[in-house]
Amino acid sequence: MQEINYQHQTIITRAIIKAAVLMSEFGAESILIEQTAQRLGSALGINSVEISLIPSAIVLTTLYNNQSVTTTRRVHHKPINMSIVCDIQKIVISIEKNKYGVDYLADSLKDIEPNYYNRWLVVLMVGLACASFSYLQGADWVAFFITFLASSVAMYVRQELAKRRFVLIITFGVTALVATLIASISQLNNISETPNIALASSVLLLAPGFAFINSFLDSLKGYLSMGWGRWLEGILLTIATSIGIILAMAILDMKGW
Numbered sequence: 001m002q003e004i005n006y007q008h009q010t011i012i013t014r015a016i017i018k019a020a021v022l023m024s025e026f027g028a029e030s031i032l033i034e035q036t037a038q039r040l041g042s043a044l045g046i047n048s049v050e051i052s053l054i055p056s057a058i059v060l061t062t063l064y065n066n067q068s069v070t071t072t073r074r075v076h077h078k079p080i081n082m083s084i085v086c087d088i089q090k091i092v093i094s095i096e097k098n099k100y101g102v103d104y105l106a107d108s109l110k111d112i113e114p115n116y117y118n119r120w121l122v123v124l125m126v127g128l129a130c131a132s133f134s135y136l137q138g139a140d141w142v143a144f145f146i147t148f149l150a151s152s153v154a155m156y157v158r159q160e161l162a163k164r165r166f167v168l169i170i171t172f173g174v175t176a177l178v179a180t181l182i183a184s185i186s187q188l189n190n191i192s193e194t195p196n197i198a199l200a201s202s203v204l205l206l207a208p209g210f211a212f213i214n215s216f217l218d219s220l221k222g223y224l225s226m227g228w229g230r231w232l233e234g235i236l237l238t239i240a241t242s243i244g245i246i247l248a249m250a251i252l253d254m255k256g257w
Helices: 006-027 030-043 083-098 104-112 121-134 141-163 170-184 195-201 211-221 226-249
Strands: 048-054 057-063 067-074
Touching: 006 030, 006 048, 006 067, 006 083, 006 104, 030 048, 030 057, 030 211, 048 226, 057 083, 057 104, 083 104, 121 141, 121 195, 141 170, 170 195, 170 226, 195 226, 211 226
Parallel strands: none
Antiparallel strands: 048 057, 057 067
């Protein structure tokens, strides 16, 4: 294998940590991030890759003979998108099979784009999902359609806030406020016999399940700092949702569900 000088090792290190940061930003599990970085290092001729993960940053060191290169990158959390994680895995497999170099890795990472679903399809399906849950909980048809309307509009608001790069906590709070304001129609106007179910079901799109699942998996596999960070993120998003609901109830002078 060709000898790697310090400058080339630095380029390899920067490319590997870019892949690791992308995976972390879009919600990959910590052990997968570490394994991917190590596989890339091995495929590109590096002896060893050591990585340290915290919720806000990644520190990565590559070792080659007596050379050591360390770099740090900030992690900016973005909406969960597993298509990015899958694309990076495909790049790793391609490098391992075809013995591509670091230039291929760098160029491939530049070309990665999130694979978003059609936004209106997402709005429709989220509305149907929340409405279906309300029906399973015993909601009447009026509450079913009100839940569909409230959750669909709330999902549209969430998309718009995300597009404008609002902080997630603000996004969740405002979305919960909008969903509760619309769903309260069933209670304020007495047009449904199950208004409480509509109110509860309309905010289900804000359940931070992915954050809690990843926090549990990370903690179970020894990544305690990442586990605690993701768990706290889930708690903060839950609190933001609760504040939005309480604010809506205060505006409408509702005494409770």
